[in-house]
Amino acid sequence: xxxxxxxxxxxxxxxxxxxxxxxxxxxxxxxxxxxxxxxxxxxxxxxxxxxxxxxxxxxxxxxxxxxxxxxxxxxxxxxxxxxxxxxxxxxxxxxxxxxxxxxxxxxxxxxxxxxxxxxxxxxxxxxxxxxxxxxxxxxxxxxxxxxxxxxxxxxxxxxxxxxxxxxxxxxxxxxxxxxxxxxxxxxxxxxxxxxxxxxxxxxxxxxxxxxxxxxxxxxxxxxxxxxxxxxxxxxxxxxxxxxxxxxxxxxxxxxxxxxxxxxxxxxxx
Amino acid sequence: xxxxxxxxxxxxxxxxxxxxxxxxxxxxxxxxxxxxxxxxxxxxxxxxxxxxxxxxxxxxxxxxxxxxxxxxxxxxxxxxxxxxxxxxxxxxxxxxxxxxxxxxxxxxxxxxxxxxxxxxxxxxxxxxxxxxxxxxxxxxxxxxxxxxxxxxxxxxxxxxxxxxxxxxxxxxxxxxxxxxxxxxxxxxxxxxxxxxxxxxxxxxxxxxxxxxxxxxxxxxxxxxxxxxxxxxxxxxxxxxxxxxxxxxxxxxxxxxxxxxxx
Amino acid sequence: xxxxxxxxxxxxxxxxxxxxxxxxxxxxxxxxxxxxxxxxxxxxxxxxxxxxxxxxxxxxxxxxxxxxxxxxxxxxxxxxxxxxxxxxxxxxxxxxxxxxxxxxxxxxxxxxxxxxxxxxxxxxxxxxxxxxxxxxxxxxxxxxxxxxxxxxxxxxxxxxxxxxxxxxxxxxxxxxxxxxxxxxxxxxxxxxxxxxxxxxxxxxxxxxxxxxxxxxxxxxxxxxxxxxxxxxxxxxxxxxxxxxxxxxxxxxxxxxxxxxxx
Numbered sequence: 001x002x003x004x005x006x007x008x009x010x011x012x013x014x015x016x017x018x019x020x021x022x023x024x025x026x027x028x029x030x031x032x033x034x035x036x037x038x039x040x041x042x043x044x045x046x047x048x049x050x051x052x053x054x055x056x057x058x059x060x061x062x063x064x065x066x067x068x069x070x071x072x073x074x075x076x077x078x079x080x081x082x083x084x085x086x087x088x089x090x091x092x093x094x095x096x097x098x099x100x101x102x103x104x105x106x107x108x109x110x111x112x113x114x115x116x117x118x119x120x121x122x123x124x125x126x127x128x129x130x131x132x133x134x135x136x137x138x139x140x141x142x143x144x145x146x147x148x149x150x151x152x153x154x155x156x157x158x159x160x161x162x163x164x165x166x167x168x169x170x171x172x173x174x175x176x177x178x179x180x181x182x183x184x185x186x187x188x189x190x191x192x193x194x195x196x197x198x199x200x201x202x203x204x205x206x207x208x209x210x211x212x213x214x215x216x217x218x219x220x221x222x223x224x225x226x227x228x229x230x231x232x233x234x235x236x237x238x239x240x241x242x243x244x245x246x247x248x249x250x251x252x253x254x255x256x257x258x259x260x261x262x263x264x265x266x267x268x269x
Numbered sequence: 270x271x272x273x274x275x276x277x278x279x280x281x282x283x284x285x286x287x288x289x290x291x292x293x294x295x296x297x298x299x300x301x302x303x304x305x306x307x308x309x310x311x312x313x314x315x316x317x318x319x320x321x322x323x324x325x326x327x328x329x330x331x332x333x334x335x336x337x338x339x340x341x342x343x344x345x346x347x348x349x350x351x352x353x354x355x356x357x358x359x360x361x362x363x364x365x366x367x368x369x370x371x372x373x374x375x376x377x378x379x380x381x382x383x384x385x386x387x388x389x390x391x392x393x394x395x396x397x398x399x400x401x402x403x404x405x406x407x408x409x410x411x412x413x414x415x416x417x418x419x420x421x422x423x424x425x426x427x428x429x430x431x432x433x434x435x436x437x438x439x440x441x442x443x444x445x446x447x448x449x450x451x452x453x454x455x456x457x458x459x460x461x462x463x464x465x466x467x468x469x470x471x472x473x474x475x476x477x478x479x480x481x482x483x484x485x486x487x488x489x490x491x492x493x494x495x496x497x498x499x500x501x502x503x504x505x506x507x508x509x510x511x512x513x514x515x516x517x518x519x520x521x522x523x524x525x526x527x528x529x530x531x
Numbered sequence: 532x533x534x535x536x537x538x539x540x541x542x543x544x545x546x547x548x549x550x551x552x553x554x555x556x557x558x559x560x561x562x563x564x565x566x567x568x569x570x571x572x573x574x575x576x577x578x579x580x581x582x583x584x585x586x587x588x589x590x591x592x593x594x595x596x597x598x599x600x601x602x603x604x605x606x607x608x609x610x611x612x613x614x615x616x617x618x619x620x621x622x623x624x625x626x627x628x629x630x631x632x633x634x635x636x637x638x639x640x641x642x643x644x645x646x647x648x649x650x651x652x653x654x655x656x657x658x659x660x661x662x663x664x665x666x667x668x669x670x671x672x673x674x675x676x677x678x679x680x681x682x683x684x685x686x687x688x689x690x691x692x693x694x695x696x697x698x699x700x701x702x703x704x705x706x707x708x709x710x711x712x713x714x715x716x717x718x719x720x721x722x723x724x725x726x727x728x729x730x731x732x733x734x735x736x737x738x739x740x741x742x743x744x745x746x747x748x749x750x751x752x753x754x755x756x757x758x759x760x761x762x763x764x765x766x767x768x769x770x771x772x773x774x775x776x777x778x779x780x781x782x783x784x785x786x787x788x789x790x791x792x793x
Contacts, residue, residue: 083443093438110443299606387777391741
């Protein structure tokens with residue numbers, strides 16, 4: 001019997017009385033799953049994933065992580081919950097003027113006292129761990145570089161290391177490759193897949209590239225207009241179902257489209 | 270040129286003409302009310318220059334040695350005032366921004382800073398002297414006030430920009446409020462902070478001269494006293510020293526700026 | 532493999548540390564040299580609560596005169612801007628690098644303006660009063676000079692930001708200098724100029740109020756008189772009037788700025 005990591009019950013979110021962005025979502029997330037959430041923009045994917053660690057407060061329902069209902073905790077307890085959930089972002093969200101290794105160590109802030117972090121008193125083990133993570137990503141040469149001096153793909157990999165430094169039980173990823181060119185995107189997807197597999201880490205990821213979803217996911221959730229319309233195995237995701245999910249917004253489901261090619265960074269690996 | 274286009278165009282033209290007429294009224298009314306003659310104002314300039322050349326020149330450089338101390342004092346006031354202002358504005362800036370610990374504090378500080386900003390510095394200085402008397406601490410406070418109002422607002426805008434884009438990750442990883450400010454906000458804020466601090470130093474040098482009368486030291490009070498006593502030649506020397514100081518500061522700062530942003 | 536992993540390279544660490552130490556040292560030295568007399572200040576601070584109680588009264592009799600004098604200050608500010616604006620406009624076009632037909636003229640104008648800005652407006656006012664005597668004309672002359680100082684500089688920087696190729700293209704078609712200015716530059720710079728003018732409007736009124744402190748008229752003078760008479764109630768009333776007035780001005784100018792930008 002697989003262990004439940006995250007339990008989502010009747011999740012609702014509305015920004016004003018009329019518009020409901022999330023209309024009552026239900027799902028059980030089990031240990032070790034690699035879940036990809038697909039759906040057109042505006043469907044609620046971003047809101048959904050940010051409700052998982054309460055970066056966005058939801059209006060109704062429950063999200064139970066590791067036995068704790070996250071809408072009922074605040075302050076220090078909320079931070080404790082968050083420190084066990086790692087997150088990577090579309091725009092990497094690194095502190096540009098701080099160097100790479102410090103950025104990775106930011107992952108430990110949730111479990112380090114303010115004074116220690118201010119004086120830089122991370123333990124040798126923590127530093128070693130940060131260094132090894134970066135080495136695995138091939139970034140050991142860059143540890144003292146300022147984060148803003150890296151390419152997009154490199155920055156995202158630093159972001160992955162930072163999330164892994166939290167030694168999390170759950171990894172959230174909001175469109176992690178949307179700002180990357182195809183080559184870097186491939187490398188980053190591969191890295192995320194490998195590292196989650198190796199640590200048996202549960203992962204929930206927003207993607208709009210359905211091809212990647214099918215390739216890496218153990219389970220796919222399709223969201224359309226705030227509702228879950230598909231929740232099952234990648235093999236069973238038919239072309240018809242994909243078209244249904246992306247009804248009206250077909251251009252968003254491809255791996256490569258002009259917008260990505262034009263807007264994606266020209267750096268690559 | 271559809272049928273809809275014509276009335277709209279006329280409406281716009283009418284609005285524009287009305288605005289211009291309104292502006293002309295606003296511009297000319299004060300002159301009539303105050304009984305100020307524009308021609309008189311324009312001819313005052315040559316009159317002023319002649320008066321200046323006749324009474325203010327040549328400057329009297331005999332006391333130059335004695336003026337070194339007030340110059341240094343003015344400089345010191347400007348420096349310390351800048352430090353105080355930079356730190357105070359930073360704190361107020363955070364409290365005024367999205368990163369404020371709670372909404373009540375944020376609104377309160379915003380109102381407080383607006384209050385500071387909308388009252389001219391000299392008025393503040395007069396008030397402070399009224400309550401606390403003349404003294405160099407009073408002068409220092411007045412000096413800091415000159416810049417805190419503007420700086421806090423600029424800082425808050427900068428902080429909001431950083432907070433809305435770069436601090437999400439730190440929050441999501443469970444970092445505490447202080448940690449987010451120290452590790453996330455500060456590093457990203459430093460360029461703006463340096464820029465504005467240099468800017469406020471320039472302002473402080475000038476303000477120090479004016480606020481000298483309320484105790485911010487040095488040149489200010491000397492200039493005013495000499496002018497009041499009609500020692501014009503002395504006053505000219507002091508004014509020249511002040512101008513040189515201001516211009517040198519401007520040059521030094523633009524030098525520093527170009528070196529930082531090479 | 533016990534080699535310690537540093538978080539920052541040693542060179543950078545040394546640099547940061549020395550920078551921090553020199554900044555702290557500068558502050559300590561400056562404060563010590565200033566001989567701030569804390570005792571006197573603390574004793575006055577002790578009386579602060581009682582003093583605040585005295586301010587709680589409001590003298591509503593002074594409301595009428597207060598409003599009238601505020602209007603006078605505002606009008607003086609407008610006068611200064613109305614004359615200063617066009618003058619700055621002309622000077623800016625004559626002095627801008629990408630337009631000037633005489634580099635000497637450009638240099639003279641730019642230095643002249645720098646000089647005006649280097650002298651604090653209060654000192655400028657005192658000189659003008661020494662020559663022209665107290666009165667609205669002197670105030671307007673002073674405010675005009677300040678406006679010219681500020682606006683010329685900002686106008687010039689706006690003009691210089693424009694692409695030089697416009698000028699080149701137009702003169703290649705045979706247009707003379709005036710035509711290049713009117714057809715090439717004016718359309719692009721007018722919106723920015725208007726924004727600068729609204730910004731200056733606020734400073735002009737603030738300056739006008741401040742100048743009142745030395746006795747030229749307006750609400751600043753009323754306030755100084757009340758202070759001299761220790762008339763706390765009137766002082767409070769006048770401060771509120773000044774604050775409200777400046778706030779309304781700021782909000783209206785922001786509205787105008789938004790309309791210009793659209």
